[in-house]
Amino acid sequence: MYRMLTSLLFCLPLWAAAQVPAQIAADSQVLWLQPDGSVWASGDDGHVRGDRDNTPRNDFRRIEGLARITGIALNHDSSDSAAAIDADGGLWLWGDLVALACAKDDCEERHRPRRFDAIGAVRSVALGNDHVIAIGRDGKVRAAGRNDVGQLGQPVREGAWLEQGRVPQVVAGLDDAVAVAAQNDTSLILRADGTVWGMGSGAAGLLGKQGKWKPLDFNDPPHAQPLRIAGLENIKAISLGRFHALALDGAGQVWGWGLNDSAQLATPAVDIYPQPPKPLRGLDGAVAIAAGDDYSLVLKRDGSVWARGGNVYGTLGDGGDELVGDLRRIEALDGRNVVELFAGSYNAYARLADGSVLGWGRNSPTVGGFYAGGADDNLLPVVLDVTRQTPAPSAAVKAGAAEFVFTSELSEDQLDERSELWIDGRQAAVLQLDRTTPRSHRGQAVLELKPGIHTYELRGEMRTREAGTRKRAGKGAIVVTRRGVEDAFNTAMATGGALGAYKQSMAAVRAVLPQLDASAELRSRPAPEAAALDAFEQKQGWKLPQAYRKALQEYGAFALGAAQGRYPAVALYPPEQFVTLDAWVEQSLARVPELDQGAALPTRDHDMLDSFRVFSSELAKVRQRLAKDWQQDRLAALFPEAIYLIVPVHPQSCADARAHQRLVDFFQPEMNEETGEERYFAWADWAECELDLSGELRAAVFAHYTAALRASGVVFLRADRVGHERAELTPERLEDSGEGALKLRLSGGEPVAEY
Numbered sequence: 208m209y210r211m212l213t214s215l216l217f218c219l220p221l222w223a224a225a226q227v228p229a230q231i232a233a234d235s236q237v238l239w240l241q242p243d244g245s246v247w248a249s250g251d252d253g254h255v256r257g258d259r260d261n262t263p264r265n266d267f268r269r270i271e272g273l274a275r276i277t278g279i280a281l282n283h284d285s286s287d288s289a290a291a292i293d294a295d296g297g298l299w300l301w302g303d304l305v306a307l308a309c310a311k312d313d314c315e316e317r318h319r320p321r322r323f324d325a326i327g328a329v330r331s332v333a334l335g336n337d338h339v340i341a342i343g344r345d346g347k348v349r350a351a352g353r354n355d356v357g358q359l360g361q362p363v364r365e366g367a368w369l370e371q372g373r374v375p376q377v378v379a380g381l382d383d384a385v386a387v388a389a390q391n392d393t394s395l396i397l398r399a400d401g402t403v404w405g406m407g408s409g410a411a412g413l414l415g416k417q418g419k420w421k422p423l424d425f426n427d428p429p430h431a432q433p434l435r436i437a438g439l440e441n442i443k444a445i446s447l448g449r450f451h452a453l454a455l456d457g458a459g460q461v462w463g464w465g466l467n468d469s470a471q472l473a474t475p476a477v478d479i480y481p482q483p484p485k486p487l488r489g490l491d492g493a494v495a496i497a498a499g500d501d502y503s504l505v506l507k508r509d510g511s512v513w514a515r516g517g518n519v520y521g522t523l524g525d526g527g528d529e530l531v532g533d534l535r536r537i538e539a540l541d542g543r544n545v546v547e548l549f550a551g552s553y554n555a556y557a558r559l560a561d562g563s564v565l566g567w568g569r570n571s572p573t574v575g576g577f578y579a580g581g582a583d584d585n586l587l588p589v590v591l592d593v594t595r596q597t598p599a600p601s602a603a604v605k606a607g608a609a610e611f612v613f614t615s616e617l618s619e620d621q622l623d624e625r626s627e628l629w630i631d632g633r634q635a636a637v638l639q640l641d642r643t644t645p646r647s648h649r650g651q652a653v654l655e656l657k658p659g660i661h662t663y664e665l666r667g668e669m670r671t672r673e674a675g676t677r678k679r680a681g682k683g684a685i686v687v688t689r690r691g692v693e694d695a696f697n698t699a700m701a702t703g704g705a706l707g708a709y710k711q712s713m714a715a716v717r718a719v720l721p722q723l724d725a726s727a728e729l730r731s732r733p734a735p736e737a738a739a740l741d742a743f744e745q746k747q748g749w750k751l752p753q754a755y756r757k758a759l760q761e762y763g764a765f766a767l768g769a770a771q772g773r774y775p776a777v778a779l780y781p782p783e784q785f786v787t788l789d790a791w792v793e794q795s796l797a798r799v800p801e802l803d804q805g806a807a808l809p810t811r812d813h814d815m816l817d818s819f820r821v822f823s824s825e826l827a828k829v830r831q832r833l834a835k836d837w838q839q840d841r842l843a844a845l846f847p848e849a850i851y852l853i854v855p856v857h858p859q860s861c862a863d864a865r866a867h868q869r870l871v872d873f874f875q876p877e878m879n880e881e882t883g884e885e886r887y888f889a890w891a892d893w894a895e896c897e898l899d900l901s902g903e904l905r906a907a908v909f910a911h912y913t914a915a916l917r918a919s920g921v922v923f924l925r926a927d928r929v930g931h932e933r934a935e936l937t938p939e940r941l942e943d944s945g946e947g948a949l950k951l952r953l954s955g956g957e958p959v960a961e962y
Contacts, residue, residue, distance in 0.1 A: 229564050232279045233551025234286035237575045239267060239591065242562060244275040246291055247593050250575040254302040254317040255281055255289045265576025267593045272320045273299060282334040283449065283500070283552060284391040289334070291320065296328030296344055304339060307351055307373055326351065326375040333447075335389035335407070339375075340396075342387055348378040348396055357431030358392045358407030378406075381433060388447035395452065396433065401441040403454060404433040411450040411466045412481025415439075422479040436464070438484040448498035448550070454484070461490040461505055469501040470531045471516030489513070489534050499550030502532070506548050512540045512557065520553040520569035521585030526649065528585065539588045540565070551575055557588065564591045584614075584651060601655065608655045609687045609926040615640060617648040624669040626679065630654070631661050658926050661685045662719050683920020684720045691925045696909055705908045706731060706762060716916060727915040731765035735781055743782040749855035751782070752868040754900040755843055761901055767911050776914075777907045778845040785841040788852065843868075844900065846907045847914075851900060870898050 230240040236250035247267040248256040257270030278292040281302075288302035300308045301320040308323035326349050329341040338352030338359060350359035351372050357363050360378035378396075381404065386397040392408035407430060409418025415436035419428070439462060444455040451465035451472055463472040464484040470476040472487060487503075490513060495506035502516030502523060514523040515534040521527060524537030544560040553575050554568030565588040570576045578589055604610050615626045615638045623641035627634060636652035665681040688695045699708035709729060717723055740759075744750050758779060768776035780786075786794070844851035854867040913923065 227277045228547065229558050229562060230279055231549035231551075231556040231558075231564060231566075232281045232289070233549065233554060233556065233575050233577075234281060234283045235552070235573070235575055236281070236286060236289075237267075237551065237554075237566075237577050238270075238279050238281060238289060239564070239577075239593070240276055240279045240291075241593070244273075244277070244294070246270045246273045246276055246279060249572070249577055251286075251573045253287060254305075255286060257289075257301060257318050257320065259318060263572035263576075264597065265570055265572040265578060266596045267577070267591075269593075270320065278330075278332065280332050280334050282336060282389070284336045286552075290332050290339065292329055292332060296330060298323045298326050298329050298332060298339075298341060300339070304334065304337070304352065307339065323351075325373070331384075331387055333387045333389035333394070335394060336391045338389070338392075338394070340387050340389050340394045341375075342384045346383050346385075346399075348381045348384045348387065349375040350378060350394070351375040353392075354431075355429070356392050356408045357429040358389075358394050360394070360406045360431060360433055362431050363429045378433060386445055388445050388452070390447045390449060393447070395436075395445055395447055397442055397445045397454075401439075401443070401457070403436045403439045403442050403445055405436055406430050406433045412483070413447070413450070413452055413465050415464055416483050420481065422481075436484060438462075444496055446496050446498040446550070448503070449500045449552070451482075451498060451501075451503070453496045453498045453503055455493055455496045459492045459494065459508065461487045461493050461496055461503075463487045463503065469517035470533060471498075471501055471503045474515075474533050476531045495546075495548050497548040497550035497555070499555060500552035502550070502555075504548045504550050504555055506545055506557075510542070510545060512537045512545055512548065514555075520574070521587075522550075522553065522555050522568045524555070524567050524588060526585050526587055537588070539567075543588075554586075556591075565589060566591050584649065603655050603657065604926075606657075607689050607926050608657045609924040610653065610655050611924060612651050612653055613638075614649070614651040616650075617642065620671045620673060621648075622670045622672060624667065624679070626650075626665060626667040628652075628654075629664040629666065630656070630685070656685060656687050656924065656926075658687045658689050660716060660719050661687065663922075681920065683922065684716055684916075685922045685924060686716065686916075687924045687926050689926050692913065692923045693909065696912065700905070704761065705905045706765060709767075709908055709912055712912060713916075716921060720919065720921065723915070723919045727768065727912075727919070729765065729767055731763055732781070734759045734763040740782065747855065749866050752853060752866050752900075754868060754898055755851075755853065758844070758900040758904060762904060767908065768915060775845060776847055777904070777911050779904060780843055780845075785843065785853070788840055788842055788850070791842050791850075844904065846870075846903065847910065851898075851903070868898055868900075870900070870903060 226242040227240065227244060229242055232238040236248055236253060236255040238255070239247045241247060247269050249265050249267045250256065251263045252261045258268065273291055275294040276291045277294055279290065281289040288300065288304035291299045293299065299320040300323050302317055305317050305321050306314050308321035326341060328344045329349070330344055332339065332341040335358055336353070338350060338354070340348065340350045343349055348360070351374070352359065354361055354363060354372060359372065359376055361376050381396055381398065383399040384396050385399050388395040390413070391410070393405065393410070393413045394407050396404045398404065405414040405418070409420035409430060412418060412420055414420070414430060414434055415438070417434045417437060418430065439454055441457040442454045443457055446453045448471065450468065451463060454462040456462065462484050464482050465472070467473055467477045467482050472482050490505045492507045492509070493505045494508055497504040499522055500517065502514060502518065505513045507513065512524070513534060513536055514532070516523070516532055518527045518529040518532035523532045523535060524539055525535065540557060543557070543565070545557045546560050547558040549556040554566055554577065557565045559565065566577045567586050567588040570578050570584055570586050577591055578586060578595070600610065613628050613636050615624065617624055617640050626638045628636040635654055638650035638652065640648055640650055642648055662684050663682065665679065667679040668676055669679055670676045686692060696708050696712060699711050703711060706729065713723070713727060740751060740756060759781070762779050764779055764781040764784070766775035766778040841853040842850055843853045849870055852869045854869065
């Protein structure tokens with residue numbers, strides 16, 4: 208019986224008796240190699256994920272067509288190509304570089320992995336921006352793809368880089384390679400004798416001093432002949448980040464070179480000048496390294512993991528958000544038996560002795576999210592799980608409720624904060640923040656709201672280093688619609704017109720939020736009779752534009768957002784209220800003393816009046832140049848940043864002798880394409896005969912409606928989304944508030960046009 212069992216075991220394929228260590232390759236997407244040889248992916252949409260789904264996600268799904276995989280890679284520079292090595296040494300490509308592995312007429316499905324047979328059997332691979340570099344089972348380095356700066360180790364031929372090199376080339380003189388790394392147009396090779404060689408671009412000093420790269424060197428010379436990087440001996444491992452590189456020698460010392468803009472190599476940070484290879488302080492006794500986008504990870508013999516560099520996404524393992532991070536120990540990994548590290552652009556990973564993988568950093572699905580059970584936040588190390596999927600929407604969300612995330616975060620000068628969110632008079636969330644433990648400076652809560660208008664109130668207090676304890680307060684309304692506020696507004700407009708829709712929509716919000724800003728005021732009057740318009744034309748001796756008469760008939764005369772003494776944001780004037788452009792500017796300039804005396808004007812008024820000062824002299828020059836043709840122009844309508852002019856005298860003729868008209872961006876400079884001169888009022892040289900004035904007014908009325916409500920603390924949410932498509936409500940501190948008030952704003956994947 209024993210003999211029979213032994214025979215059966217030897218008859219089994221070698222793969223059935225072996226498993227590979229889990230691996231991670233990460234950028235905007237995350238590839239996760241499982242012990243069974245399958246590859247799973249999450250993160251932003253794109254071919255690297257191996258599917259056609261154009262929705263970002265932070266749960267993992269298996270990439271079809273890959274099995275018995277032993278190694279994975281992706282290009283970190285643009286995150287548009289990926290590679291995998293199977294148990295037979297076959298190299299598989301997908302994404303943009305799949306063109307190397309398929310016929311020209313069979314490359315449409317870039318998400319589908321293809322085997323790159325021409326390169327032969329390999330045991331290690333790295334991807335640059337547009338090139339592949341791999342180590343064959345014979346130890347020789349083979350490369351394919353783009354070679355415009357010698358990244359393939361081949362002579363650069365003029366024009367040859369325009370088309371990818373489909374035939375892999377062997378790099379001469381590197382027959383004993385043990386590891387490769389690539390980034391953008393740079394390739395690094397570690398040889399068996401412990402030396403490190405580089406080729407391609409020397410940008411950021413990634414080829415060491417021999418690269419002769421200088422800051423702001425836009426003509427980086429190609430290095431097609433592999434260069435030995437001086438100062439590196441007895442190296443056992445290499446890792447390449449975006450602008451810096453790491454190496455580990457046999458004595459356990461970590462070396463680093465390249466840029467140090469985020470202190471990924473040393474303190475203090477240096478923005479421009481590259482560092483030559485040198486040992487990094489505090490990182491001796493190392494057994495593993497990983498270079499991320501702008502940060503460095505090191506595993507020491509005692510099992511501790513150390514990190515330094517950019518920490519905006521919490522990649523240093525403490526949930527922080529620093530641009531520059533000093534060397535620190537990732538305490539959350541103490542005692543976890545870490546055996547290998549992986550670094551991406553926005554998050555990092557560690558494999559434990561038991562085979563499990565931990566991930567930390569940014570969890571947003573658009574930047575390589577990996578933890579479907581959590582919100583889009585900077586996570587501390589958490590166990591990855593391929594079975595964890597994005598939770599299904601609740602019954603309320605399916606019925607039309609909006610699901611969103613309420614978030615608060617400590618600013619740099621804050622010590623602690625307590626924030627309470629009350630909705631419709633009931634406490635909906637409490638966030639208690641302080642700096643005593645990792646990630647306690649940020650908190651969030653997931654909430655649901657049914658369609659309709661809800662009141663909200665923010666209560667709490669904060670303690671700062673300089674100002675002590677300050678109260679926090681803010682209130683407003685949340686408008687939840689099934690298909691978006693613009694669709695709701697258009698529905699109301701179909702029956703009551705634009706002004707009717709404005710009144711109806713504003714009244715609904717005022718019912719729960721009486722304290723709306725005065726800028727939401729509407730004044731209107733019926734349209735003049737046709738006979739009155741005819742009499743005006745006869746008196747002036749010229750005809751009104753047909754588009755203007757049509758708009759008057761549809762809207763009547765009106766002004767929006769105008770308390771007395773403040774010019775309106777949107778208006779359509781009746782003929783008797785026409786003013787010339789000169790008069791309008793003069794009236795506005797007359798109010799400049801109010802601005803100088805610190806009058807309490809809205810921000811837009813300050814900006815407009817300040818602009819009048821600057822541009823009034825230029826307007827005078829235009830008047831002198833066009834005095835004969837533009838003396839009788841009239842301001843007929845006003846928009847937030849534009850005006851509608853009626854120009855009765857102009858050399859160009861229009862049908863039916865109608866007056867000319869022009870909708871102009873009053874403060875928008877125009878550039879002369881021939882001279883490159885940028886000037887205002889360039890529009891004064893010409894005018895058009897017909898414009899869709901009614902359509903422009905409809906858009907302006909809606910824009911003013913949403914702007915006025917947002918200024919009063921109103922937030923708009925669409926409710927026709929589920930799962931990861933949540934809208935996000937984030938407390939936003941008001942810079943000009945002495946009381947530290949909070950204001951809700953809409954963010955997190957919601958297109959601005961959809962509100």
